[in-house]
Amino acid sequence: MTIDHDSVPRAGGLLSGPRRPGTGLLDRPTGTTRERAVPAPRRHRGAVRSRLALPLALVQADIIALCSATGIANRAVDPAAPLDPLLGVPAVLPLLLLLNLAGGLYRSRLTLSVLDELPALAARAVVAAAFAVTLSGCLSGRWPDCGPADPGRLTALLGAQLLIAGIGRAILYDMARRIRRSRPSPVLVLGAGRLGRRIAAALGEHGEYGMRPVGFLDTNPQLPSDGTGLPVLGGSEVLEREVRRHRVQHVIATAGATDEAETATALREAARLGCQVWLVPALREYGSLPATPIAGADHLWGFPCLRVGRPAMRRPGWAAKRALDITAATIGLLLLAPVLVLCALAVRFDTGPGVLFRQQRTGLDGKVFTVLKFRTLRPSNEHESATRWNIAQDHRMGAVGRLMRKSSLDELPQLWNVLRGDMSLVGPRPERPYFVMRFGQAYPEYADRHRVPVGLTGLAQVNGLRGDTSIEDRARFDNRYIESWSLWQDVKILCRTAAMMLHPDGS
Structure with missing residues (x-):
């Protein structure tokens, strides 16, 4: 035929x-x-607001820092000198915010540290200022009462911006840690092996991460207990039920689950359900890798974590x-x-x-x-x-x-x-x-x-x-x-x- x-x-x-x-x-x-x-089902509105609260606050802190630094730089150097409009807030701010956004500096992290972010903040501030200086030099004489950029004013602007931005972030991170301790989010741990139980124990002991484990998902319900007191709720087939039941916002997948193929399926299902998914690899050598080249890299009480990106259609x-x-x-x-x-x-x-x-x-x-x-x-x-x-x-x-x-x-x-x-x-x-x-x-x-x-x-x-x-x-x-x-x-x-x-x- x-x-x-x-x-x-x-x-x-x-x-x-x-x-x-x-x-x-x-x-x-x-x-x-x-x-x-x-x-995919609709995500809980409270979960969406809580995820966006810190990133939006960080954006506002950077806007306030640049606006304040611009005023300080103009007065500290020579208040009578003409102001270069290309070194003002309208010129530098959009580029600075875009650079910070692309660098992941507005992403809510597990471990909040201003000192870890300070080099990245400084590098992006210098790039934004360099762009403004270059543009100012190219257009020198075209603006009324405006000459080339003043190096002293630029230095004062960068220094004040970094100082104010750092202080603002330190205050926000302290507030975020307090809120996390008082209102932890339910979290499911995929994999009830040794690594999964150590992660659950670390989350229970350290409230600054803002996560409260409610149980494990694993295909082997007969795994021995090691004192966490958390149940093995079942395999990936119960994921959606448990996410809805506990209003889970975070899912942490650990290496060593009894069925890696089922864990991969559960990861995709958790992302579809609107959860933030974290992956804890088993390779110890991963902890020595620099965090900056890896998008979403973080750590949880010393355990390296990778943030799994949002589903393609939600980007x-x-x-x-x-x-x-x-x-x-x-x-x-x-x-x-x-x-x-x-x-x-x-x-x-x-x-x-x-x-x-x-x-x-x-x-x-x-x-x-x-x-x-x-x-x-x-x-x-x-x-x-x-x-x-x-x-x-x-x-x-x-x-x-x-x-x-x-x-x-x-x-x-x-x-x-x-x-x-x-x-x-x-x-x-x-x-x-x-x-x-x-x-x-x-x-x-x-x-x-x-x-x-x-x-x-x-x-x-x-x-x-x-x-x-x-x-x-x-x-x-x-x-x-x-x-x-x-x-x-x-x-x-x-x-x-x-x-x-x-x-x-x-x-």
Whole structure:
């Protein structure tokens, strides 16, 4: 029985090419079925406010420090001297706040220390002032009654700003520690092994971290007690219930859990539920690494901790990703309108009526949508369309169909799916529900791909994982893309996609 290429479109998507020969994908072993992803619940308003309170207070402290330092510097050097507007608050403040934000200086940490942050504060203040001085020198004489920047005034400004900012942060951190001790947040510890119980004991003894352990999550309920008095509540299957029951705001995952795969699943579920997730690695050597190059690095009573980033769709740049999708899809449909018309005429001439091919695919949160593409082959039947994998060649495909598939022109109608919001320009490639079920059974991490919208191209595709390649590798690359998502990463993938379309053979 022949396989219909249109009934079974390429799993590789925009960059799909000929399939590699080998064992069929459906002959691989299957395992436990994963539950379909569901939308994240709303976070408790009090938890959101408590998380934002300290960062917002730090921003206000830096604004007050710069405003006060500007006034002190102007009076300390020469009150009669003309003021350089480029060294004033409106010029320096936005850049300084952005630099501090990018450096993680407004992030609420486990261990609060002004002395740890002082070098980073000083470096960013110098960069902001240097920018202002450079701009002042370039525009010298263009402002009325304004000359080049005064070095004495600049030195006084930097010194006063750092002193006031340091004092302000010290006061805020002292207040934060007091509040943490009086109102600790419930926390779940993933992993009831030796390391997990030491972490729980440290949290119970040191209230300055503001965390009160309520229990462990582990697949082994028979672990011995070591005096913490905390119960093993169950495995990852009870995570959502316990988070809602105790209004948990923090989850700490420790190395040494009885089931590392289940711990990884619980980490993603905790982030989906709106919890702040911390990871405590088992490597002792990690503690000697500098904290500044590692985003989210911290420590808890000497135990190194890594802050797990927020889910991709809750990051600030996600709105810009959707704006990029809408803009690019709209411009693409308009500019490529003549090409779309020519493709439609060629398909009509080659395969007859019905130039568009429609098929059900699985997208965000496991929801099914209809994907569009130009027909390159007349399908046999609906059953074959839903359940048969693709092969490299089919004798029924004409010259037009082969050309469109090789050039990926048959994928262009999916720009309409992007405009509708069914898809994104970049994301995991969508698959049919039948194969989603089968791959989800065979590969534990496959269902995690549906945490974000599917895409025309993705990290797996630009790394050569298209066609008849490893589904396990694709799932790993797709999850890597989701967990490390940034708008710049999308731009890089789009550039690599364009290069591969121009040079499909890597030449």
